[in-house]
Amino acid sequence: MTGAKPTLDTELSDFAPELRWREWMARVEAVIFASATPVANEDLARVVGQGVSVDLLIEDIQSELQLRPYELVAVAGGWMFRTRPQFADSIRSAADVSDQLLDLNDFEIAVLSAIAYHQPLTREGLKDIFGNEVSRDLISRLRQRDLITTGPRSPRAGAPYTYVTTAQFLVAFDLQSLRDLPDPEGLEDAGLR
Incomplete structure (x- = not known):
């Protein structure tokens, strides 16, 4: 056989x-x-x-x-x-290994966090959070790193795409599930939000 x-x-x-x-x-x-x-x-x-x-x-x-x-x-x-x-320092010194998270700038991390906490989230939803447009290029970079993917279409007019985090996001941030994300109120109290 x-x-x-x-x-x-x-x-x-x-x-x-x-x-x-x-x-x-x-x-x-x-x-x-x-x-x-x-x-x-x-x-x-x-x-x-x-x-x-x-x-x-x-x-x-x-x-x-x-x-x-x-x-x-x-x-x-x-x-x-x-x-x-x-x-980590030994590995970076001996090999040309770049940490996926170290390659993200502060705004990319902020956008990724917004998606993680508010998913599924549209680009319009991101604009509401940040007060300005989030570029398609930034979304594309997060998708290329397999940190986000498209979610269900929004029920709004035009049915825009939504974005959600991936299993790779959980791996990159060492999380079992989204329930392991830090409590938003705790982040605010620590001045991180």
């Missing part, structure tokens, strides 16, 4: 219990390592035995990584490997 997926032995009945657990840990780690996007628990559950706790496997992997320069973190509803923050 050409193109059929190979059957994966998830139960590993022939393995000793401690070796079975290590194999499941290795499988989970390999799947996360190979993915450029966060991997959800339900996807990881496909490579381990029936009823095995993915969360316990993750905890054991995280424990083993404590002394490594990278960590396994929950972000955007899944799991990803991330370099520990204390190594």
Whole structure:
């Protein structure tokens, strides 16, 4: 049968219990390592035995990584490997790596924040917030970085596009969901809004 997926032995009945657990840990780690996007628990559950706790496997992997320069973190509803923050300067010094967020100017961050807090939001809605037109070029730059995308059409006359944040936005800002955004009142109290 050409193109059929190979059957994966998830139960590993022939393995000793401690070796079975290590194999499941290795499988989970390999799947996360190979993915450029966060991997959800339900996807990881496909490579381990029936009823095995993915969360316990993750905890054991995280424990083993404590002394490594990278960590396994929950972000955007899944799991990803991330370099520990204390190594950011080393990485920037050794390689031509630009941090996506460092490339944003203050106004781009403000527009991105407005979209995050008020989505779905039209360009007219952004104009109401900022008091002036937000350029299509700025919107395009945020879209090219996969931080925003088009949302549902607005019910207003002409049905303008709305903009919403993406899963990449959650990853870039290390958020599980939009509920993890800082409280707007707290930002105002801190003078950040």
